[in-house]
Amino acid sequence: MEYTHLGRTGLRVSRLCLGTMNFAWQIDEAASHAILDRALADGVNFVDTANMYGSERGDGMSERFIGNWFARTGQRDRVVLATKVYAPMSDWPNDGGLSARHIIASCEASLRRLRTDWIDLFQLHHVQRDTPWEEIWQAMQTLVTQGKVRYAGSSNFAGWHLAAAQAAAAKWHLLGLVSEQAKYNLLTRHVELEVLPSAIAHGIGVLPYSPLHFGALSGALRKQRDGESGRSVLHAPERVEPHRAAIERYERLCADLGLAPTTVALAWLLSRPGVTAPVVGPRTPEQLDLPLAALTTELGADVLARLDEIFPPVGNGGPGPEAWAW
Structure with missing residues (x-):
């Protein structure tokens, strides 16, 4: 395993990073434990979850x-x-969002469900524009001082949100955000415009989900042709069909590469x-095989160029403003 x-x-x-959104929603506890066993045996030491994963009426089953x-x-x-x-x-007005009250209460509830004394990375799952950063950082620092949280991260933030978060943290002489979990893949490359440049400039590691x-x-x-079931077939109408031509070229390229x-x-x-680390969400231990193979797969410049042709970046490619301006 490679570490960074x-x-x-x-x-x-x-x-x-082992993502656990499937736990309780898609697979039962025994299957979830088998995946955790396999991941750790292969050196995957990074596990990501959320209070809402697997939840029905606030029970947070993935964490449990x-x-x-x-x-x-x-x-x-x-x-x-x-x-x-x-x-x-829940439906109660203060049982969500990023108020100091909810951040602290949510952390304590997660600690109980996770049966641990501390959370290594406590991530703000989305922006909340009507909550001041002073309040958010006050709550986070309280949890750090109490030993309940080690680092703060974010998810689904725009580039300017990352900059604003770091500017507010600097006023308090705090470490600020250390990671941003963003939707990023060959078909969804918007973060290359401003999120990635902002994260790199501020020393924030990017954790691509989906x-x-x-x-x-x-x-x-190929799975559709072979009659296989699975997530890709289930979501085919909205996720695959709009990109069918590109995906056909992609699958041919992969076949030519033997990968x-x-x-x-x-x-x-x-x-x-x-x-830093893509977040993968297997539903069986065997589904970790192909992600693990990616760690030792180096794509040459010619292959990377082909991928850019099949799945073009936004605008002119690369960061803004060059992506859309001269």
């Missing part, structure tokens, strides 16, 4: 599954654990500037 620093911190994380795994295996010290705060966990675009980049057309589409999509992300 999370953003500008001294914390070392695996180049793949992970907490039960920690209790069963005693492996908490070997894992860099990330979770999130923002989503409403790296296979809901399975569209996992060999979806699985999943492996190529993740190897491409691993080659991108600023990317």
Whole structure:
């Protein structure tokens, strides 16, 4: 396994992050534990979840599954654990968002579900424009001082949100954000305009989620032809059909390379500037095979150029303003 620093911190994380959104929503606890066992055995030490994953009426079952795994295996010290705060966990007005009250209450609830004393990376799951950064950082620093949180991260932030967060943190002489979890894949490249440049400038590690675009980049057309079930087939009408021509070219390229589409999509992300670790969400232990293969797959300049032809970047490519201006 290859490890790297999370953003500008001294914390070392695996180049793949195990996403657990499928836990409880798609797979049961035994299957979830089998995936955690396999991931850790292969050196994946970075596990991402959220209070809302697997939740029905605020029960946060994904976190509970992970907490039960920690209790069963005693492996908490070997894992860099990330979770999130923002989503409403009930209909009550203060049981969601980024108020100081909810940030602190959500952290304490996550700690109980995860059966741990601390969260390594506590991520703001979305922006909340009507909450001042002074309030957010006050709550985060309270949790850090109490030893309940080690680092703060974000998810679904625009580039200027990252800059604003860091400017506010600097006033308090705080570390600020160390990671941004953004939707990023060959079909969704908007973050290259401003999110990636901002993250790189501020020393924020990027954690791409949906790296296979809901399975569209996992060999979806071949799976459809072969009659296989799975996420890519389930989401085919809205995720695959609008990009059918490009995906056909992509799958032919992967076949010519002798590589699985999943492996190529993740190897491409691993080659991108600023990317720390793509977040992968297997539903079986075996589904980790192809992502792990991406760690040792190097795509040549000619292949990267072909991928840009098949899946063009936004505008002129690269960061703004050059992407849209002279």
